[in-house]
Amino acid sequence: MTTPTVYVIHENADWMPPFRAAFEAEGVPLTEIDLGETGSTVDLGSEPAPGIYWSRMSASAHTRGHVHAKEDTRALLRWLESWGERVVNGSSVLELEVSKVAQHGLLRSHGFDVPRTTAVLGRDGLVEAARAFEPPFITKHNQGGKGLGVRRFDTHADFDAHVASDDFEEPVDGITLIQEYLAAREPFITRAEFVGGRFVYAVRVDTSAGSFELCPADACAVPDPSGGDAVEPFALRPKINADHPLVRRYEALLAEAGIEIAGIEFIETADGRTVTYDVNTNTNYNPDVEAVSPVSGPRSIARFLGGLLAEHEDAADTVFQRA
Ligand SMILES: Nc1ncnc2c1ncn2[C@@H]1O[C@H](COP(=O)(O)OP(=O)(O)O)[C@@H](O)[C@H]1O
Numbered sequence: 001m002t003t004p005t006v007y008v009i010h011e012n013a014d015w016m017p018p019f020r021a022a023f024e025a026e027g028v029p030l031t032e033i034d035l036g037e038t039g040s041t042v043d044l045g046s047e048p049a050p051g052i053y054w055s056r057m058s059a060s061a062h063t064r065g066h067v068h069a070k071e072d073t074r075a076l077l078r079w080l081e082s083w084g085e086r087v088v089n090g091s092s093v094l095e096l097e098v099s100k101v102a103q104h105g106l107l108r109s110h111g112f113d114v115p116r117t118t119a120v121l122g123r124d125g126l127v128e129a130a131r132a133f134e135p136p137f138i139t140k141h142n143q144g145g146k147g148l149g150v151r152r153f154d155t156h157a158d159f160d161a162h163v164a165s166d167d168f169e170e171p172v173d174g175i176t177l178i179q180e181y182l183a184a185r186e187p188f189i190t191r192a193e194f195v196g197g198r199f200v201y202a203v204r205v206d207t208s209a210g211s212f213e214l215c216p217a218d219a220c221a222v223p224d225p226s227g228g229d230a231v232e233p234f235a236l237r238p239k240i241n242a243d244h245p246l247v248r249r250y251e252a253l254l255a256e257a258g259i260e261i262a263g264i265e266f267i268e269t270a271d272g273r274t275v276t277y278d279v280n281t282n283t284n285y286n287p288d289v290e291a292v293s294p295v296s297g298p299r300s301i302a303r304f305l306g307g308l309l310a311e312h313e314d315a316a317d318t319v320f321q322r323a
C-alpha cells in the first residue's frame with residue numbers, strides 16, 4: 001500500500017518552491033499532481049491513493065497555456081470526492097475560484113458590502129451595459145486572477161473605443177464584469193489570509209503605482225524597467241488582526257462555504273465603505289511579508305494539512321484494528 005501523503009493539485013510549478021520548503025521544514029510529506037503536464041489517466045473504478053488532497057488550481061491557469069486545467073481539476077475532484085476522500089478546497093471551492101460572479105454572490109448573500117457589478121455575457125452587450133455606470137468604472141474578467149482584464153475607464157468614449165479595438169481581451173469564459181470604481185481612502189488594498197479557516201495575517205498592498213496586477217508570489221515579480229530597485233508594495237498590516245470584526249466575519253463566511261485556504265481582498269474607500277471584492281482560494285504569499293511576519297502562510301498550510309494527515313492515519317489505524 002502507498003504511504004499516505006498530502007497531495008497538492010496544481011498547474012504551476014513556479015509557485016511551488018515556498019510550499020515544498022515549508023512542508024519539508026514541517027516534516028510533512030507532499031506529492032505534487034501537476035495538471036500543467038498532460039497525459040494522466042484516472043481509472044474511475046479504482047480507489048484513490050490514501051492521503052489528504054489539496055486543490056490549488058488557479059483561475060489564471062489558461063494564461064500559462066493550461067487551457068484545460070480547470071476542467072481537469074473538476075474531473076479529478078469529482079472522482080476524489082466520489083470516493084469520500086478528504087479534499088481541502090474541493091470542487092465547490094474550485095467553482096468559486098474561477099468565477100468572480102460566484103464570489104460576488106457569496107459575499108453579497110452573507111451581507112458584505114460588495115462593488116456594484118454587472119456581468120456581461122459576451123462582447124455585444126458591453127457598451128450598453130457600461131452606460132449604467134458613471135465613469136470612472138472598471139472591467140475585469142469573470143475568470144480572473146492576477147488582474148486579468150482589469151482596466152479603468154474614465155469616459156464612455158474610451159470604453160467604446162476599447163471594446164471595438166484589438167486591445168480588447170476576450171475573457172476565457174466569455175464573461176466580462178463592469179464594476180464601479182472604488183476610490184480608496186489611502187492608496188492600498190488589504191488582503192487577509194486564512195488557513196484551515198483561521199486568520200493568518202493581513203497584507204497591505206500599495207496601489208499608488210496604479211497597477212491592477214497584484215500577484216504576491218516571488219515568481220510573479222516584474223523587474224523594474226528602469227533597472228532600479230522596484231518599490232516593494234507588500235507589507236504586513238498588523239492592525240487587521242484575528243480579533244478584528246471584519247476578520248471574524250470572514251472566518252464565519254469561510255466556515256459556512258467550506259473554504260479552508262483563502263486570501264480575501266478589501267478596499268477602504270474615501271467615502272467610508274469597506275468593500276470586499278476578491279476571494280482567492282489559490283493563494284501565494286509574498287516573500288517580504290513572510291520575512292517579517294511572526295507566522296508563515298506556507299508553514300501554516302503545511303501544519304494544517306500535516307494535522308489532517310495525522311488524523312487520517314489515526315482513523316485508518318482504528319479501522320485496521322477493528323478489522
Ligand atoms: N472595483 C474596484 N475599484 C478599484 N480598484 C479595484 C476594483 N476591483 C479591483 N481593483 C484593483 O484591481 C486589483 C485586481 O482586481 P481583483 O478583483 O482582485 O482581480 P484578481 O482576481 O485578478 O486579483 C485589486 O487588487 C485592486 O487593486
Ligand SMILES: [Mg+2]
Nearest residue numbers: 146147265278
Ligand atoms: Mg485580487
